[in-house]
Amino acid sequence: MAYKISDECISCGACEAGCPVNAISEGDGKYVIDADTCIDCGACADACPVGAPQAE
Template sequence: MAYVINDSCVNCGACEPECPVSVISAGDSKYVIDADGCIDCGACSNVCPVDAPQPE
């Protein structure tokens, strides 16, 4: 199951460099995860200060 970033994202960017498969990128109002490439590792969730990345 892929992770998604919910609306509590504050655009801090902490998640992007932690993704081992580089599927996180900056969106218009929050970061986004390409669900097709997500390996469900949770690395993004572990560093997020607002718990925005959640399993889909």
């Protein structure tokens, strides 16, 4: 079960920097997580100041 970034995303990039497998990239208006690459570690959620990444 991968993480997904909600609409609460403020596009700060903290989640991308915190991802150990580079599964996060800048999308159209918010960051997105590649579900096939995500290892469900939660590092993105810990790094996010607004709690946008959430487990699906």
